[in-house]
Amino acid sequence: MAAYDIVIRNGKVADGTGKTLFAADVAVKGDRIASIDSPGTLRGDNEIDAKGKVVAPGFIDVHTHDDTALIDNPTMAMKASQGVTTVVCGNCGVSAAPYLRPDVGHWMSLIIKKKENLSKDFAEFAGKVEAAKPAINGAFLIGHGTLRINMMGDDLNREATQAEIARMRGLLDQSLEQGAIGMSSGLFYAVSSAASTAEVAEVAQPLGKWGGVYTAHMRDEGDHILKAMEETFEIGRRAHAEVIVSHHKCSGRSNFGRMAETLPKFTEAMKKQQIAFDVYPYIAGSTILRTDMLERADKVLITWSDKMPGMSGRDLADIAKDMGVSMKEAGERIQPAGAIYFMMDEKDVQAAMSHPGAMIGSDGIPFDAHPHPRLWGTFPRVLGHYSRDLKLFPLEDAVRRMTSYSAQRFHLTGRGQIERGYYADICVFDPATVIDTATFEKPTTPAAGIDTVLCNGAIAWRDGKPGGGRAGRALNRRQMQDEAKA
Ligand code: ZN
Numbered sequence: 001m002a003a004y005d006i007v008i009r010n011g012k013v014a015d016g017t018g019k020t021l022f023a024a025d026v027a028v029k030g031d032r033i034a035s036i037d038s039p040g041t042l043r044g045d046n047e048i049d050a051k052g053k054v055v056a057p058g059f060i061d062v063h064t065h066d067d068t069a070l071i072d073n074p075t076m077a078m079k080a081s082q083g084v085t086t087v088v089c090g091n092c093g094v095s096a097a098p099y100l101r102p103d104v105g106h107w108m109s110l111i112i113k114k115k116e117n118l119s120k121d122f123a124e125f126a127g128k129v130e131a132a133k134p135a136i137n138g139a140f141l142i143g144h145g146t147l148r149i150n151m152m153g154d155d156l157n158r159e160a161t162q163a164e165i166a167r168m169r170g171l172l173d174q175s176l177e178q179g180a181i182g183m184s185s186g187l188f189y190a191v192s193s194a195a196s197t198a199e200v201a202e203v204a205q206p207l208g209k210w211g212g213v214y215t216a217h218m219r220d221e222g223d224h225i226l227k228a229m230e231e232t233f234e235i236g237r238r239a240h241a242e243v244i245v246s247h248h249k250c251s252g253r254s255n256f257g258r259m260a261e262t263l264p265k266f267t268e269a270m271k272k273q274q275i276a277f278d279v280y281p282y283i284a285g286s287t288i289l290r291t292d293m294l295e296r297a298d299k300v301l302i303t304w305s306d307k308m309p310g311m312s313g314r315d316l317a318d319i320a321k322d323m324g325v326s327m328k329e330a331g332e333r334i335q336p337a338g339a340i341y342f343m344m345d346e347k348d349v350q351a352a353m354s355h356p357g358a359m360i361g362s363d364g365i366p367f368d369a370h371p372h373p374r375l376w377g378t379f380p381r382v383l384g385h386y387s388r389d390l391k392l393f394p395l396e397d398a399v400r401r402m403t404s405y406s407a408q409r410f411h412l413t414g415r416g417q418i419e420r421g422y423y424a425d426i427c428v429f430d431p432a433t434v435i436d437t438a439t440f441e442k443p444t445t446p447a448a449g450i451d452t453v454l455c456n457g458a459i460a461w462r463d464g465k466p467g468g469g470r471a472g473r474a475l476n477r478r479q480m481q482d483e484a485k486a
């Protein structure tokens, strides 16, 4: 009788720590990695031949908006197809829970499509995720913007009162107690831009008590980015929380090259407090359509429009020409809508990605009609385009920035490494062929070169399609902290 459930044979292991590739068999029993031994020595009920392939930890997508995609779309093909086995949800200040209002509303509709996914507390929401049996794991941040909507309704163009701050803090405290991993803010967005530094720092106080992280879509990623970085670091210090700056970029042509200012600022600040950031491997960003953002972009593509669905995938300049109006006017006519903005410098993106504080996050938006290709392409693009083809960093380091480093920064105990006793979250890929195939024109195609993906020992993706394994979990911060102590 074979000793193991699955043995991945004859592959080269990139263990996630950055250590040089080594040949080994990797054995899985139940949901764990049970053994790592010399090639050809292990036997299992199910053997996967990984000759010529790399065996890496499953990738951790640290920046997602997949909160309810895990429920509505449990095979999670857009992520499993990239080798992703854990998504960190609730970024940019917007989380699906806790949500106390009876209706979804415009802002929340960005991440919640079905009313039945509304959950008044985090535990209830985590239960819905587990009941959906997603193919991959989710870990969840609580959005400061969502807390604001809960307590302030539509009256968001002002700072919260002391009483409102206390109620938001209470809701965050309860959510962290129930297993959320931290808080995100999105001071760039209208729902939160009237919040002061003090408001966010006061709401965030429970992070220190529970060991939760603070992630920030900063107030400004353009002209005033240095000031926004200082604000973000200050909030982290005041809340006694580790800081993760989201999707670090220098936005707009007039800010091209300014990574030469922001990256040294990160390096300096990282000596004094725990700070890291995530990056996606593209020169275009994507969010809601905002006509005040048009000027800083070289090109704008529409990702969705509720009023005019036919505009999805089109260039706003062409739409404006057809309408015979300015881009700003065309933008107003198709609102509410989402957009892709070409607004970054390739050299800046590469500099950010290769900084010691950088990890990889897609920032993919799962429900967009014509999404940014990062939703399906981020991780294979870093491995194939940036690491293999451009040699920006070695493969082992690329894997580290998607696995062990990410797990450390978000305190995802037992994940992000090929190591005995760790959860069997594994991605087997071909280093010669791995590459993103999703483009701005055709954004929803699975990557090439991803062979087999296991999550908690079950096959989440294999041979270009979902593997039937539905063993993903809602990762619980308290449970992970207990495991870290044990
Ligand atoms: Zn964001």
Ligand code: CU
Pocket: 063, 064, 065, 091, 092, 217, 246, 363
């Ligand atoms: Cu985001």
